[in-house]
Amino acid sequence: MTRVVHKFGGSSLSSASRYQAVAQIVVGQCQLGDCVVVSAAGKTTNTLVKLWQSYQQQEQQSFNDILLQVENHQIELINALFQGEKQRQLADILLTELQVITQAANTKTLNEAELLAHGELWSARILANYLSESGLQAQAIDARTLFTVHNGQLVHQQNKQACLATLDNDHIFVVTGFIAADDQGNTVTLGRNGSDYSATLLANYSDAEAVSIWTDTQGVFSTDPRKVSNAIKYPKVCREQANLLARLGNPVLHAKTLSPLKNTSIKLQVRSSFDPEAPGTEIVKAGYSKAKRFITSFDNLDLVRVDRLGVNEVREVSQLIQHSIHHFVQNGEEFLLLPGAFTHQVSQYFAGRLTLVESHLQGFALVAPKADISALELQAKSVLTEQDVVLRFAHSDEDYALFLTDQAIDSDVLAILHDKLVNKGRELAVIIAGLGNVGEVFLEQCQTQVARLQAQFDLKVVGLLRSQQMLFAASGLNLDNWQTQWQNEAQAYEQNEVLERIEELDYEHKVVVDITASESFSLLYPEFVKRDCHLISANKYAGTAQQDWYLSLRQQLEERNLLWRYNTSVGAGLPVNFALADLQNSGDKITQVEGVFSGTLSWLCSEYDGSKAFSDLVLEAQAMGYTEPDPREDLSGRDMQRKLLILARELGLSLDVDDIDLEPLMPEHLATGSWQDFLAKKDELDAFYETKFAQAKANHCELRYTGLLSIAEGGKVDAKVGIAFAEQGSAIANLTPGDNIFVVKTLWYDANPLVIQGPGAGKEVTAAGIHSDLFWLCQNLK
Numbered sequence: 001m002t003r004v005v006h007k008f009g010g011s012s013l014s015s016a017s018r019y020q021a022v023a024q025i026v027v028g029q030c031q032l033g034d035c036v037v038v039s040a041a042g043k044t045t046n047t048l049v050k051l052w053q054s055y056q057q058q059e060q061q062s063f064n065d066i067l068l069q070v071e072n073h074q075i076e077l078i079n080a081l082f083q084g085e086k087q088r089q090l091a092d093i094l095l096t097e098l099q100v101i102t103q104a105a106n107t108k109t110l111n112e113a114e115l116l117a118h119g120e121l122w123s124a125r126i127l128a129n130y131l132s133e134s135g136l137q138a139q140a141i142d143a144r145t146l147f148t149v150h151n152g153q154l155v156h157q158q159n160k161q162a163c164l165a166t167l168d169n170d171h172i173f174v175v176t177g178f179i180a181a182d183d184q185g186n187t188v189t190l191g192r193n194g195s196d197y198s199a200t201l202l203a204n205y206s207d208a209e210a211v212s213i214w215t216d217t218q219g220v221f222s223t224d225p226r227k228v229s230n231a232i233k234y235p236k237v238c239r240e241q242a243n244l245l246a247r248l249g250n251p252v253l254h255a256k257t258l259s260p261l262k263n264t265s266i267k268l269q270v271r272s273s274f275d276p277e278a279p280g281t282e283i284v285k286a287g288y289s290k291a292k293r294f295i296t297s298f299d300n301l302d303l304v305r306v307d308r309l310g311v312n313e314v315r316e317v318s319q320l321i322q323h324s325i326h327h328f329v330q331n332g333e334e335f336l337l338l339p340g341a342f343t344h345q346v347s348q349y350f351a352g353r354l355t356l357v358e359s360h361l362q363g364f365a366l367v368a369p370k371a372d373i374s375a376l377e378l379q380a381k382s383v384l385t386e387q388d389v390v391l392r393f394a395h396s397d398e399d400y401a402l403f404l405t406d407q408a409i410d411s412d413v414l415a416i417l418h419d420k421l422v423n424k425g426r427e428l429a430v431i432i433a434g435l436g437n438v439g440e441v442f443l444e445q446c447q448t449q450v451a452r453l454q455a456q457f458d459l460k461v462v463g464l465l466r467s468q469q470m471l472f473a474a475s476g477l478n479l480d481n482w483q484t485q486w487q488n489e490a491q492a493y494e495q496n497e498v499l500e501r502i503e504e505l506d507y508e509h510k511v512v513v514d515i516t517a518s519e520s521f522s523l524l525y526p527e528f529v530k531r532d533c534h535l536i537s538a539n540k541y542a543g544t545a546q547q548d549w550y551l552s553l554r555q556q557l558e559e560r561n562l563l564w565r566y567n568t569s570v571g572a573g574l575p576v577n578f579a580l581a582d583l584q585n586s587g588d589k590i591t592q593v594e595g596v597f598s599g600t601l602s603w604l605c606s607e608y609d610g611s612k613a614f615s616d617l618v619l620e621a622q623a624m625g626y627t628e629p630d631p632r633e634d635l636s637g638r639d640m641q642r643k644l645l646i647l648a649r650e651l652g653l654s655l656d657v658d659d660i661d662l663e664p665l666m667p668e669h670l671a672t673g674s675w676q677d678f679l680a681k682k683d684e685l686d687a688f689y690e691t692k693f694a695q696a697k698a699n700h701c702e703l704r705y706t707g708l709l710s711i712a713e714g715g716k717v718d719a720k721v722g723i724a725f726a727e728q729g730s731a732i733a734n735l736t737p738g739d740n741i742f743v744v745k746t747l748w749y750d751a752n753p754l755v756i757q758g759p760g761a762g763k764e765v766t767a768a769g770i771h772s773d774l775f776w777l778c779q780n781l782k
């Protein structure tokens, strides 16, 4: 079986409702045989540390008060999560344990590690019982029965045997984090953030496939998201960078957590227990992710120089203070960057070999790809000068630079640094599907547009798809020369391969630009969204799919903070969706949208004067790139029906395509059969049109094809597309061939409606409209 180890930290278990949320995650994500490693609930460990201090200082009153606080917190959790006999049973066990603690304190036999271990034991017991009550086969396990430490070192072989012997496939095991036992059975703790370490150790010992660290952040960010609102969450971070960040004191992952995963293929994910649907960050092996940019800030560090530093001394000192330490060499001298609180302890360890170089340092470290470091270091220095931040010490290596200062790096300075050093390197991978009329022009326009956007975004076209072939280049295609690359490297189109290649793309953001007219391609949207892709559609099928499918796609996008733009699916490049959104955002209420929403039908109706056969004009419209790949989609009115549905959904209406009445502009039976069959019967089309044209003229009108969506006061919706006789001289009768017109009535634009008019089809305007969506996307990426 494939075992997964999940780890929930204190913040994930801080209240009864958090336990319930965690239980829901376990129910949804765990299978029998999986392990759930838990930390002490909320701030329990801190409270137990205070309890220990008051015991050591023999402050009886304070000891009693803190113990009561611990009791109240645990009883509160038990009372909120259990009822009846189970509640009494758990409360009794707890009270007995608290009595044992009191007795040990009275007889001066209290042991620090044993006392602290209670936090994790209580969490495991409560969660395992709660899961059992919810019908799962859950079992609490005291990690002291699994992890043995000898002379301060974990006994890996023995621990592995213990884990494999204990962890069967019939239970979900709730295992205490943070604690182990020595060979005499005494409790030992695994140090700061020991529960994360417990989880990765357990994964290693039990041959698990993956570890998920569930925490209160959504993953690993480019900088602290609480200080910088546009911090970037990276979907993948490689282990080397994660390790470096940990050594530099970044709080999300600790160097020790990663060490049991070395030389294994166990996957590690950081996810939010507060937002379990949100994709987290995967920490991947070397070579499986590109290096990213990070800024991690420091607080109260001391810089020390050590003479004759021994090979293992950094590891030993780090173990002694239970904290990662950054070590570097400058001009042949060995330096350590220490949390100020531990300098005294470390100085005792080095017994006379340590010199304090600088104390109470603040500052930040910049971690970045090797190729970027020296340029970024210069930029960082110039930002610090501009912001009047005085540098006390600087150091750089091939993959990071340190900037140590007197002043704290406040959120404002951090945001500026982030904008200049990290955001400038933001990446967007673009996959373009459909290189037909519009797609080819879009790609041509990409050359200048990508260069224009470069100031903000590192935008790369990484995939091109046609119905039969595809081309992927993960580091970006050469847009000046994509045709040659296509000829030499394009492969046969394989749907699974498309999805795999998209999944593998290691970019901060990805977007699939759908310029196909394919319904089957639109059905892949949920798969793209699962792979964290934003969407841009000129294709109208997804926007007009059945309600259930459409709403579930929207929900999926929202859950993943992904964006979907489709402005060109109605009115090509005209800013119709923008205008409707704007009106609604400003509190107006749209009551009616009427007009001509088909470039093809607008052009055909305006051009036709009887001098040319209607079917010849249809072929001309096709050649100009106005029509759908099969122009019967236009002539049947279905394309315009879809556009009206997209508009209706923009207005929040729950309609399906069949709720819109449709009158075709061709004999209905011509809709079936191939395009060749249709051409063979073009005389029938010509006769049909000629008749309608004559009828319109007999009424002193122009023959047009129009759509109407109106929403009555009570909410009744009238939606239809069909043939119309437009009064001569009216705006619709006078429409320039190929133009669309949208006449929008609202509460405020009622007697004198808002009119949007202009080209409603054509390669250039549509391609430009898709670029407008791409630009919007870049502006709005979080």
Ligand SMILES: NC(=O)C1=CN([C@@H]2O[C@H](COP(=O)(O)OP(=O)(O)OC[C@H]3O[C@@H](n4cnc5c(N)ncnc54)[C@H](O)[C@@H]3O)[C@@H](O)[C@H]2O)C=CC1
Binding pocket: 433, 434, 435, 436, 437, 438, 439, 465, 466, 467, 468, 515, 516, 517, 518, 520, 521, 538, 539, 540, 568, 569, 570, 571, 572, 599, 625, 626, 627, 628, 629, 760, 761, 762, 763, 766
């Ligand atoms: N032509 C226009 O003025 C406007 C077109 N649109 C929409 O833009 C889309 C494209 O229109 P055109 O360029 O005129 O069509 P087109 O027929 O010239 O091009 C479609 C392209 O999609 C490709 N394709 C088809 N199925 C595919 C699949 N499963 N995977 C990958 N590629 C696939 C085809 O190989 C072709 O390259 C259509 O959805 C259309 O409704 C929207 C606004 C205006």
Ligand SMILES: N[C@@H](CC=O)C(=O)O
Binding pocket: 568, 569, 570, 571, 572, 597, 598, 599, 600, 601, 626, 627, 628, 634, 639, 760, 761, 762
């Ligand atoms: N075939 C369509 C193209 C745009 O959506 C039209 O003619 O309007």
